[in-house]
Amino acid sequence: MAYDLKMRVWRGDADGGELTDYSVEVSEGEVVLDALHRLQATQTGDLAIRWNCKAGKCGSCSAEINGRPRLMCMTRLSDFDPADTITVTPMRTFPVIRDLVTDVSFNYEKARQLPYAELGPRDADGKRRMMQVDVERGQEFRKCIECYLCQDVCHVVRDHEDNKQHFAGPRFFIRYAELDMHPLDTHDRRQLAQGAAGLGMCNITKCCTEVCPEGIHITDNGIIPMKERVVDRKYDPLVWLGNKIGIRNKDNDGRTEV
């Protein structure tokens, strides 16, 4: 069943812009990105949209729909009343390039600051071995499609531009957690996570988890375990004493702080 959808789309660039009203014909089963594509094809040929897979796997079409960070390709029109007006804006945490396209290079800069995995020596036969049970915890974080909706919604940088310099954000906290849980990695990033990456800035209000299109438990399985690991390293005198007198497990042996 086709109907005319009322849309408000932010049009503009870094110098300014505004929400502009449109009406576009849509059909049953379509998503917000379909509506925007039809708008682009029939009325606004210069509407800038970043998109790629239309399947929720490339993380390109991140935007804010009725004020909520979402993937445009995964937001069904059937979730809204046909009489509703759907408002689409670019992500409000990153600099806008044009219309719905933002400059997300902040995230690539943060990725570069994160020391990659440094594995220990290979076994005698030249192989490396890991037990499945030891790696599966980190595999949840590998589902990340780097849509940066979690970075967009995080109030630490969304509401405080000045924090961007000292805060890596939830996408990279799960990367820190993934590597810290890695059974073979030899880097100890706990100090780095708390210091340069700004893990302590996170006040675990869980918006990152709420918006994650992959359903990754960013806060419960990534950020909080990482915070607890930092407590082990920095704030727990019992752990420190246990390490000193050698009664703690040797799980972190062989790691060097980066």
Place this chain on the structure above:
Amino acid sequence: MASTDQGVSSPGRARIEARTLREDRWWVQPLVTFVVFSGFVVFATFRAFMGRDYYAEPYLSPFYSPCLGDCVEGASDFGQPFGWWPLSAALIILVFPLGFRMTCYYYRKAYYRAFWLSPPACGVAEPHQAYSGETRFPLILQNVHRWFWYAAVLVGLVLTYDVVLAFRPMPAEYAVGDGETSGVHMGLGTLLMLLNVAFIWLYTLSCHSCRHIVGGRLRHFSKHPVRYKLWTWVSRLNESHGTWAWYSLFSVAIVDFYVFLLATGTIQDVRFF
């Protein structure tokens, strides 16, 4: 905030005046949290400072357990090492469960949103000009959560003991029928205390610090099968940590209020056997 050049209106970002474009009732959840938590704080503060009506044999209010100050007869099952304490005995012990909840990862989320509006809801701009998170005093003290968890386990054990005592035979003057003074006793108070301690344990054992301590800190689960098993159990409980936080908050208040009603003679205990 949105009218300035800060936050979501920072230079370079899309110029949108509204602090949020959300059209749903995003304010309901923080408002409910604010009202309920405030109500609990007022009630708990009032009851903690009362210093009376916390014991109605065999029931002891969880706010006063263990009763280590100058408590009424029968309430102190662990002696009165703080008998010199001039204020309410609840104040000696409440700091531990209070600290546990104040530093709890779930409660932090709830009160940062509802009380500090940081942020009030996802995608809704917060009203503060500056933000340093949990990096400075006093919020850096949130990192001591695991210490309060250790204390909360002890308090949980004491509350469990209280439930056992709530099954004990009642003295003759409480008898409401033949044979009431011997054998096991159970009343509505016992049932409420039993439910309360169940919720307290579910809340305590589902704690994120507990999850870390039992096994989460490991990098090699394969070398620690028992701790891995414990971690998987706690992880399952942990998914509902917020639910247990709410249930146990209500249950502890209900038990205290029930004991208060009994102690003041407002109602009589409902006896099952």
